[in-house]
Amino acid sequence: MDLTSEVVIRQIDLLQDRVLFVNAPTDDLLSQLNDNIKPSIWCWNFNDFQYFQNQQSNVHFGVDFPEGQFDQAVIFVPKSKELLNYLLHNVASHLAQGASIFLVGEKKGGVERAAKQLQPFGKTLKIDSARHCQMWQTLLEKTVTLKPLQDWVQKYPVETPNGELTICALPGVFSQNRLDVGTATLLPYLSQVTSGKIADFGCGAGVISAYLAKLNPKNRIFAMDVDAFALASTQMTFEQNLLEPEQLVIKAVTGIEDAPLFLHAIVSNPPFHQGIQTDYNASENLCKTSRRHLKSGGELWIVANRFLNYPTLIEQHYGQCTIKADQQGFKVLFASTQKNLKEQ
Incomplete structure (x- = not known):
C-alpha cells in the first residue's frame, strides 16, 4: 500500500459519510475503509481511472468536479502547486461550511508547502506525521464561488x-x-x-x-x-x-x-x-x-x-x-x- 494511504488509514476514524478521494494512489485503500464511509474517486490520469474502474469503484475521470454531494474530501498532493490550487478551489466551492478537507502527501513531495495552500480556506491543523508523510485537516470556514475552467x-x-x-x-x-x-x-x-x-x-x-x-x-x-x-x-x-x-x-x-x-x-x-x-x-x-x-x-x-x-x-x-x-x-x-x- 502507498505510504500516503497508510497515513489515511491511521486516521480512518476522522472520515465519515460521502468522502471524495482526489488523486488517490492505485492501491487497496478503499477496501480498508469503514462501513460508514461512502467513497468516490476523482482522477485525471487515465491509467488510474482504468484501475479504479476495474475495482468497481465509483470513479470520475476529468478536469471538472464530479457530480454528486460530498461531506468530506481527501486530497493526495499532486506535483503541481497550481493544480493543487485548482483542486482546493473546486473542493471548497462544492463542500458545505464546516466540512473537512484533508491533505495528505509525502514530505519529499512537498506536503508541508502544500499545507500552506489550505490556509485561505480555514484553520489548518497537522493531524499526523508518519511514514515520511503528513496529513493535514482544514475546516471550511467560508463559502467559495466556483471559478470557470x-x-x-x-x-x-x-x-x-x-x-x-x-x-x-x-x-x-x-x-x-x-x-x-x-x-x-x-x-x-x-x-x-x-x-x-x-x-x-x-x-x-x-x-x-x-x-x-x-x-x-x-x-x-x-x-x-x-x-x-x-x-x-x-x-x-x-x-x-x-x-x-x-x-x-x-x-x-x-x-x-x-x-x-x-x-x-x-x-x-x-x-x-x-x-x-x-x-x-x-x-x-x-x-x-x-x-x-x-x-x-x-x-x-x-x-x-x-x-x-x-x-x-x-x-x-x-x-x-x-x-x-x-x-x-x-x-x-x-x-x-x-x-x-x-x-x-
Whole structure:
C-alpha cells in the first residue's frame, strides 16, 4: 500500500459519510475503509481511472468536479502547486461550511508547502506525521464561488510558418507557462512530416497538434495523452485558434498501444513523468512498438533529451534512425517504416 494511504488509514476514524478521494494512489485503500464511509474517486490520469474502474469503484475521470454531494474530501498532493490550487478551489466551492478537507502527501513531495495552500480556506491543523508523510485537516470556514475552467488557463504565443498560435494550458500540464526547449527544437521540422492521419503522443497543451493543423488543414490530428488536463488544454488551444474541429480527435490513452492503426505519422515530445516519479516506460514503448500503428512508409518523429538511448531503441525496431538535430540538450529523431509497393 502507498505510504500516503497508510497515513489515511491511521486516521480512518476522522472520515465519515460521502468522502471524495482526489488523486488517490492505485492501491487497496478503499477496501480498508469503514462501513460508514461512502467513497468516490476523482482522477485525471487515465491509467488510474482504468484501475479504479476495474475495482468497481465509483470513479470520475476529468478536469471538472464530479457530480454528486460530498461531506468530506481527501486530497493526495499532486506535483503541481497550481493544480493543487485548482483542486482546493473546486473542493471548497462544492463542500458545505464546516466540512473537512484533508491533505495528505509525502514530505519529499512537498506536503508541508502544500499545507500552506489550505490556509485561505480555514484553520489548518497537522493531524499526523508518519511514514515520511503528513496529513493535514482544514475546516471550511467560508463559502467559495466556483471559478470557470477558462479562468485557470495560462496562454502564450508560438510562431508557425502560417502565423501565430496561442497555446492554452491548464494547471499541472507540462510547460504551462511557456514553450519548452524540446518542443521548440522539434517545431522547425514539423513541415517535413508527411501529411494525413497523424498522432501527437503525449499532446500536453496541444502545441504540436495545433502546429500540424495550422501547417496543413488536411491533416487529421489524434491528440493523445494520459492526462485529462492535457486533453482539455489541447481542445482549448484548437478553439482559441479557430482551427477546424474536424481536424482534431481527442483520445485518452494509457500508452502508444491505444493509438489508431494505419497512421501516416506519429509525432511526439514523449512524457517521462508519472506524478512525482520519473518513468520512461511510455516513451520507451513508443520507440519499440509504434511502427505497428503506422502505414507502410509511415513516419516517427521524436524529440528527446540527448542522454536518452532512444536512437538505439528505434534502430532495433525500425532498422534505422536519423538524427535530424542535436542542440540545446535535445535530439530530433526520425524513422520510417518500409514502403509497401502495393500501397504506392
